[in-house]
Structure formats: structure tokens, C-alpha cells
Amino acid sequence: MIVVLGWIALCAISFSQASKTVEILTPGLNTIKEEEILRVLAQNKTESSENFTFVELVSNLQNHTELTKNAADQEWRIDPPEISWTNPYYENFRTEIDRETxxxxxxxxTYEPGAGSVSSECKRQSDVFQRELSKFTLWALKxxxxxxxxxxxxxxxxxxQLGDFDECVGIKGSDGIRGKYCLAYLQLDIDRSRPDLVHLHRLLHSHYAFRSNMSDPGHRVPRFSTVNWAICTPAACSHRDVEISLRQTLAKHTAQTGLKITVQVDQEMCQVRRIEPLPTSTIIVGLLFAGVITMSIVAAVCDHYALNSNEILLxxxxxRNFNKLISFERAEGDIATLHGxxxxxxxxxxxAHKCMALFFNPYMNRTDMAEYLGKPWTVIGRAASLYTDPFIMLSGLLTTYSFxxxxxxxxxxxxRNEYLSRLLRLVPTLAALILFCTYIMPFIGSGPQxxxxxxxxxxxxxxxxxxxxLFIHNYFGFENMCLTHTHHLGIDTQxxxxxxxxxxLLWKKPKIGAAILGAVAIASTVLRYYVxxxxxxxxYVFFGTSIRQLFDTANLSYILPTHRLTxxxxxxxVGYLLRNCPKGYKLNGTVINIGWIVxxxxxxxxxxxxxxxxxxxxxxxxTHxxxxxxxxxxxxxxxxxxxxxxxxTGNTNDWLTRLFAWRGFLVSTRLSYAVYLTQxxxxxxxxxxxRSAEHYEFFRMLFNVSEFLWIIITSVILTLLFDTPFQNIKNYFLKKSKNTAVKSD
Known part of the structure; x- marks a missing residue:
């Protein structure tokens, strides 16, 4: 927009000094109603008018512009919808347009798509682009x-800088030229013997909150040290062509400076507007989801009107499932505080996960953001690994309590039944998420990244x-994992x-079992320290940590069950103690206080x-x-x-335990698996x-209410359509098998 406004200003100044008087902005233009301008712009979106030049657009917005001596009395009108791939006014105003260009x-x-040893077709389309840009043809200007x-x-x-994604992919030019949007990666290196450049480099890269290279995987953790730079190029230019031409263009401007720029353009980061039909796999998966939704509605109708129906359908x-979701009724033997x-x-x-996701986005004040996040209290977002440990502990506790x-x-x-029950609990919901993220989600949006x-x-x-x-995906590396955030499922299932x-072992030989398990826990702790x-x-995500170090930490420790055994x-x-200690088991007050303090x-x-x-x-x-x-x-x-x-065990009923035992947390427990999957x-x-940089504000960005609502909404949908139904089916078959066993006895 700044470039466009600047061009209009320059154009108006030069035309006012030209030998041929042309009134680009006349008083009549100011009197045009907003509705008329919107109507013209709306027509300009059609294929026939996408190639209007700025001069042509202005001329269509006024009744009294004098383009030629014979056009003084011409009525205001819209030109007929004839396709024009070049500026029709160039021949009349060649001198002025050449000067303004x-x-x-x-x-x-300008970026030159044909610079360097690019492909012949890319070179040809680049020449067309350069020629039409010199004439101020609208598609080339876009x-x-x-x-x-x-x-x-x-x-x-x-x-x-993400440029203008939608403007680029919407371009249709002459000779079949279409716009292609590429997000290039630039690595900025400097002469380290120059302390002035070192300081500037640190500010440019926001104090190196993360250190990364272009070779680092960027799909899970952002390449923070890499600059993202948008390029709009003719679609015939491949990602290699863009990389070559951009490197050539930058070399002209950085020669004999203390700055060295390395360029990389990945094939997946170049996009054109999708015009091909949806893949068959996407249609099949969409129909599958539609079938599940239809079956859930039919089952709800049958349930509501008490129609004779199969228990699997119900x-x-x-x-039924929504009533279960919002129920405050506790199960027998429920450990109330665990829900909180x-x-x-x-x-x-x-x-913590939101903090990591925020680093993918561009910010106008990213250096301010880094300085703000360099405060001790930001530990709340940096200790993401810490918050997964209670889930592993709860898994061991509840499994032991049940067994x-x-x-x-x-x-x-x-x-065998325990394993089958576990699979029916996890697999259907996980399968639904994988199907959606693999075959549906890629086609419901677009954008630079x-x-x-x-x-x-x-x-x-x-x-x-x-x-x-198979729940073995955590052994194949964090960067090669399908839905990397599901690594916890692999650890927990193993x-x-x-x-x-x-x-x-603990049940049969409590003392020996406790000693062996204690030794294993100590060994796991030592192993974590050693590696x-x-x-x-x-x-812990510290300032200046490298992306490679984060991936190595995940692959060599965080996602391995041997390191999470403690x-x-x-x-x-704890689960064994809870099951075997009676409700009235009382501890000495001193022991309780010491336990709280420690x-x-x-x-x-x-x-x-x-x-x-x-x-x-x-x-x-x-050591730290x-x-x-x-x-x-x-x-x-x-x-x-x-x-x-x-x-x-009834040894306390203070405000903290009452808070964690609040019945409302029963709902969050039922949603917890889906929340974990969908966030x-x-x-x-x-x-x-x-599509563009924002001004970073900590609380507004981190606590995005609409985003949290979407997490809750998607979690409720996933729970009602997949999680709860298959738990119902599991309970139905387990109950049926128990009844069969009782009858046979």
C-alpha cells in the first residue's frame, strides 16, 4: 500500500510538470460517492478487469478527466469487459510512464525472477513480467x-516479511502467467570482527531467543534465527529458480558490505492457487465423518424417543454422551483431587504450547517481545516438559489403583482384557484426529506458512x-513423527x-517389589542426569537454546519411557497405598506437617x-x-x-484439597484426552x-480467548463423536463378557 501511494504521489508531481497537461486527480473525483467506488472495484475483481492499470482505474472513477482533446465531453463510463494483458495507455503516455517506472x-x-541461470520458461515469463512492469500493467504491479x-x-x-499472499496467488497475467508465492529463508551472517555489526545483528535477531539454521526442521519448532521473506514470482519459476534468482538479486545489493546472506527456498514453501479437485482420499474421509455425525444424530433421536435400537447404535x-460429559456424578472409588x-x-x-506456537508468527516488535520474555516469571511457559509428568504419574497411579x-x-x-480396553480407549479418537489432520485439514485453509x-x-x-x-512412534525421532504432540501416548502405552x-510383583511381594521399583526409579533418574x-x-527452554539441542533433548531423553519411569x-x-490404606487411616499431625513442608x-x-x-x-x-x-x-x-x-485417606480437608476436588473438574477430565489431541x-x-506481522502483546497473544474456545469446541466434538461412544462400546462388551462368564459358572 505504501508503494502504491508513493507511486501515485510521484505520478501526480511528474504529470504536473510535464509538457502535456493531464489532470490525474480532478475535483470531480472527490465528489464520487463511496458506493460508486465500491461498485467499480467490485467489477475490477472479475477476470475481465483484473488487468486494469492504476491510470485506467482512476480514469474509470471520474467523469471529467481529460485524457485527450477529443475526450473532454466523454460521459463517465466503465470500459467494456475486454481482456487487456498490457497497459492500454502506455502508447499515449510512454514518456511519463517510463519516467515514473x-x-x-x-x-x-524490484526482485528479478529471471536473474541468474534459471530455467528457460522461467526466464521467458520473467521477461514478460519485467516488460509489463515497465509499462505499469496492473497484474505486473501486483x-x-x-x-x-x-x-x-x-x-x-x-x-x-510475508508480503501479500492472497494478492500474489490471485494474479492472472499475459501469456498464461500466474502468480506463485514463495516464502524464502534467509540466513544473515556478518563479519564478527565488527562489534557494531554484532550488536545490530543481535537486535535484528531479537537477542537469539532461539538459535537455528536453515537445515533445522521447522515444522514443529520455528527457525527463529532464519528470516522469512516473501517472493511473488511467475508460476513457471520453480523453487530452485527462485532460490537462484533471489541469491543473484541480493548479491548485487550486499556486495562489499559486512553482510552475507544465504538463501534457501524449499519446494513446499512455494504455493499457487489450488484449482484441482479434492483428492479421492479426502472425499472418502469426509464421507466417513459425515456418516459418524449422521449416525450420532440418528442415535440421539432413537434415544430421545425410546425407540427400539441396537445398543451399539445407542x-x-x-x-446420552452429552449428558455423560456434563454429569457431576462420581464413580465408585473416585480419587477426587486428581481431577483438579x-x-x-x-x-x-x-x-506452554501456545508460547511455542507464538514464535512461528512475525511481529513488528519481536525484539521487544524477546526482552519481555527474558524475565524470570516466564518460567510458566518455558517449563513445558514439567506439565506432562503429572499425567504419567496419574497413569501409573490410576492403573495400579484399578489393578x-x-x-x-x-x-x-x-x-488381555486390560490391553484391549486400553486400545479401545485410545485408538478411535487418535484415528479420527490423524484422518482429519492428514486428509481434511490441509484443504480448509491457506497462508504463507x-x-x-x-x-x-x-x-x-x-x-x-x-x-x-502401534504406539512406537516416539522411537523414530521428534522431527519424523506424525503429530509430534502425541508422543506422550507412545510413552504412556509402553x-x-x-x-x-x-x-x-508389588502386590505379591510388597517389600521386595517396592525395593525393586525404587531401584528402577533411581536408575531412571540417574540416566536422565547422565545423558x-x-x-x-x-x-528447559533457555535463552539462546538451539533448535538442534531441543530436538536432541526430545529424541535422547524426553520421549523415551526409560527416562520417564521415575x-x-x-x-x-501411591496407587498401591491408596488402595490398601483404609479411609480412616490417620497419620500423626507432625508427619502430615513435615510432608506438606517437604x-x-x-x-x-x-x-x-x-x-x-x-x-x-x-x-x-x-550441571544446571x-x-x-x-x-x-x-x-x-x-x-x-x-x-x-x-x-x-481422610487426613485433610483444607481449602486446597477442596479446590482440587471440585466436581466441575469431572468435566475437564472427560475432555482432557481430546484437549490434549486438538490443541x-x-x-x-x-x-x-x-498473513502479516502483528504488534506483540503478551496477555492478548497468550490468552487468546477465541483460540481457547476453539480448542474446547473441537474437544467436545471429538469427545462426543468418538471418545465417549467407543468407551460405551467397550463397557458394553466387557459387561456382556462378564455376564456370559457368570452364566457359564
Missing amino acids: RRLLQVVP MYDATAKIPSGLLNGNVN SFSLK VRALNAMMLIV VGRLNKYNKLNV WNLVVTHHADICKKTWWRNF LFALSPLMII TYFKRLNN VYIMGIL SSLMFIGAFIGPAKMGSIDYIYNP AATYNAFAPIGWCALFAWMAFLAH FPVFFYNVGQT
Whole structure:
């Protein structure tokens, strides 16, 4: 828009000085009603008028413009819808237009798509573009206008320029030329012997909140040190052509400076407007979802009117499932405080994940953002790994509580049924999400980074989906994982598979079992410390951490069950105590107080202890990182475990336990699995749709109410259509098998 306004101003000045008097902006134009302007602009969107020049557009908006001596009395009208791929006024105003083109391109140089050794077709279309740009033909001006320009605020981090995505992909030019939008990656390197440039480089890159290279995977964690620069080019130019020509163009402007720019353009980051029909796979999956929705509605009608229906069909009843979702009725043996623990950590995890998603977007004040986030209290968003540990502990606790109850009652455990029950609980909802994110989501939006954060994930899932259903996807690397945020399911399921062995050992030989499990927990803690220290990993996102270090931390520690055993075994031991300690079991008051003090100090240490690691001036220390990774999970979970034990055995009923035992958290528990699955698709949808830089404001960006509402809405839909129905089916078959077993006995 600035370029356009500047061009109009230059044009008006030069025309006022030209020998031939042409009134570009006459008083008559000011009297034109807004409705008339909108009507003309609306017509200008059609194929026949997409190639109007600015001069032509202005002439169509006035009744009294004198273009020639014979046109003085011409009535105001819209030209007939004839396709014109060049500026029809160029021959009449060749001198003026050539002069203004020269002036404009001197002020804001153009990107040359045909520079360097590009393909012959790219070169041909580039020549057409350059020729038509010199004539101020509208489609060529749009291509020039949609390409990113050097902005203001570079020293405040406004380096990522997304251009105009929609303007670019909507271009139709002469000789079949179409617009192609490419988001190029630029790596800016400087002469490190120049301290003045070093300081400027630090400001440009927002104090290196993350350090990255162009070779780092960018679909899960943003390449923060890489500059994103939009290029609008003729569609015949491949991503290699764009890379070659951009490198050539930049070389002209950076020669003999202290700046060196490396250019990379990935094929997936070049986009044209989609005109092909939807793939068959997308249509099939869409029909599948439509079928599930239809069946749920039919089941709800049958349920509401008490029609004679199959129990499997009624399992999908929206009415029945919604009533279950909002029910405040507790199950028998429910451990009340655990619902609040789950809700708190789920909320903290959403905030931490949102913080990471925000780094994908461009900001006009990104350096201010980095300085703001370099404060100790931002530990709340940096300790994302910490908030997943309670879920692992709760899994071990609830599994043990359930298994020991069955062992005490029946003296045996049907392991096969437990495994099948687990699969029916997890797989249908996970399958629905994978199908949606792989075959539906890529076609419901667009944007500069859409292919990076949406389509790329879908492509990975098309190749590796089977790993997720075998729950082994966490062993193949964070960057190669279908829906990387589901790594927790792999860890939890693998630990669950081992749980019968550990729980039966503890049940049969309590002392020996506890000693063995304690030794395994210690070994897991030592393993976390060892690998973090010697591999220089870090589970805490500190200032200046490299993307490679984050991926290595995930692959070598965070996503491996051997490194998460400590808190799982904590859960097993607490679950065993809860099942075997009677409700009236009373502890000594001194023991209770000591327990509160110790667990609270451990909790605070886990949360606040690493705060200095979030400082903008922090220098990596492997001892800090190893200590945090080894002991923070234990400290964070200790308070929750102590509170659950005291509340369930009746040793406390203070305000904290009553808060965590609030019945409203029953609803959040039923939604927790779906919330866990849907949050990143919602975050990445919004990242992919982002088309321009915003002004960063911490609370407005982080606590995006509409985004949280969408997470809740999608979670409710996923729960009602897939999660609860298949739990109903599971319960139906388990009940049926029990009845059959009783009859046979």
C-alpha cells in the first residue's frame, strides 16, 4: 500500500510538470460517492478487469478527466469487459510512464525472477513480467507489490516479511502467467570482527531467543534465527529458480558490505492457487465423518424417543454422551483431587504450547517481545516438559489403583482384557484426529506458512501413521513423527504394557517389589542426569537454546519411557497405598506437617528453581540442565501425590484439597484426552493462516480467548463423536463378557 501511494504521489508531481497537461486527480473525483467506488472495484475483481492499470482505474472513477482533446465531453463510463494483458495507455503516455517506472524502481528495487541461470520458461515469463512492469500493467504491479519489501522496525525484530499472499496467488497475467508465492529463508551472517555489526545483528535477531539454521526442521519448532521473506514470482519459476534468482538479486545489493546472506527456498514453501479437485482420499474421509455425525444424530433421536435400537447404535447417541460429559456424578472409588491436578496441568500445558506456537508468527516488535520474555516469571511457559509428568504419574497411579482392586477381589488379573480396553480407549479418537489432520485439514485453509505447519505434518502422517497405531512412534525421532504432540501416548502405552508385571510383583511381594521399583526409579533418574550432562541437553527452554539441542533433548531423553519411569513408579507406589490404606487411616499431625513442608518445597524448587535459566543473559551450564531434568519431575509431582494421599485417606480437608476436588473438574477430565489431541492442530491452523506481522502483546497473544474456545469446541466434538461412544462400546462388551462368564459358572 505504501508503494502504491508513493507511486501515485510521484505520478501526480511528474504529470504536473510535464509538457502535456493531464489532470490525474480532478475535483470531480472527490465528489464520487463511496458506493460508486465500491461498485467499480467490485467489477475490477472479475477476470475481465483484473488487468486494469492504476491510470485506467482512476480514469474509470471520474467523469471529467481529460485524457485527450477529443475526450473532454466523454460521459463517465466503465470500459467494456475486454481482456487487456498490457497497459492500454502506455502508447499515449510512454514518456511519463517510463519516467515514473524508473523513479519507482530506483526507490524500491524490484526482485528479478529471471536473474541468474534459471530455467528457460522461467526466464521467458520473467521477461514478460519485467516488460509489463515497465509499462505499469496492473497484474505486473501486483506481482511487484505482493513481494516483500524492506520495512521499518528492523532493529526491533521486524525482519519476517510475508508480503501479500492472497494478492500474489490471485494474479492472472499475459501469456498464461500466474502468480506463485514463495516464502524464502534467509540466513544473515556478518563479519564478527565488527562489534557494531554484532550488536545490530543481535537486535535484528531479537537477542537469539532461539538459535537455528536453515537445515533445522521447522515444522514443529520455528527457525527463529532464519528470516522469512516473501517472493511473488511467475508460476513457471520453480523453487530452485527462485532460490537462484533471489541469491543473484541480493548479491548485487550486499556486495562489499559486512553482510552475507544465504538463501534457501524449499519446494513446499512455494504455493499457487489450488484449482484441482479434492483428492479421492479426502472425499472418502469426509464421507466417513459425515456418516459418524449422521449416525450420532440418528442415535440421539432413537434415544430421545425410546425407540427400539441396537445398543451399539445407542452408544453414539449425542444426547446420552452429552449428558455423560456434563454429569457431576462420581464413580465408585473416585480419587477426587486428581481431577483438579489433571485440569491444572492441562491448562499449564496449553499455555506452554501456545508460547511455542507464538514464535512461528512475525511481529513488528519481536525484539521487544524477546526482552519481555527474558524475565524470570516466564518460567510458566518455558517449563513445558514439567506439565506432562503429572499425567504419567496419574497413569501409573490410576492403573495400579484399578489393578490392585481387581487383584484383591478376584485374586487374578485378565491382562488381555486390560490391553484391549486400553486400545479401545485410545485408538478411535487418535484415528479420527490423524484422518482429519492428514486428509481434511490441509484443504480448509491457506497462508504463507500453511504448508510448513499443516501440509508438512499431513505428508509425514501419510507415510508413518502406522507407527502411531502401534504406539512406537516416539522411537523414530521428534522431527519424523506424525503429530509430534502425541508422543506422550507412545510413552504412556509402553509403560502401561509393563505395568502388570510391576504391579503384580508389588502386590505379591510388597517389600521386595517396592525395593525393586525404587531401584528402577533411581536408575531412571540417574540416566536422565547422565545423558543430559554428557550430551549437553536441556529440558528447559533457555535463552539462546538451539533448535538442534531441543530436538536432541526430545529424541535422547524426553520421549523415551526409560527416562520417564521415575514419576510412573511414583504413581504406582501411591496407587498401591491408596488402595490398601483404609479411609480412616490417620497419620500423626507432625508427619502430615513435615510432608506438606517437604513436598511444597520440592514443588516450588521444581517450578521456580530454574527461573534464572530464562534470563536473557543466561549461559548454558550442563550441571544446571542435568539437575533440572533429573529432579524437577519428582519435585513437581510430589505435592500432587501427597495431597491425593491425604485427601483420599481422610487426613485433610483444607481449602486446597477442596479446590482440587471440585466436581466441575469431572468435566475437564472427560475432555482432557481430546484437549490434549486438538490443541496443536488449532494452534497450527492459526499460524498457517497468519498473513502479516502483528504488534506483540503478551496477555492478548497468550490468552487468546477465541483460540481457547476453539480448542474446547473441537474437544467436545471429538469427545462426543468418538471418545465417549467407543468407551460405551467397550463397557458394553466387557459387561456382556462378564455376564456370559457368570452364566457359564
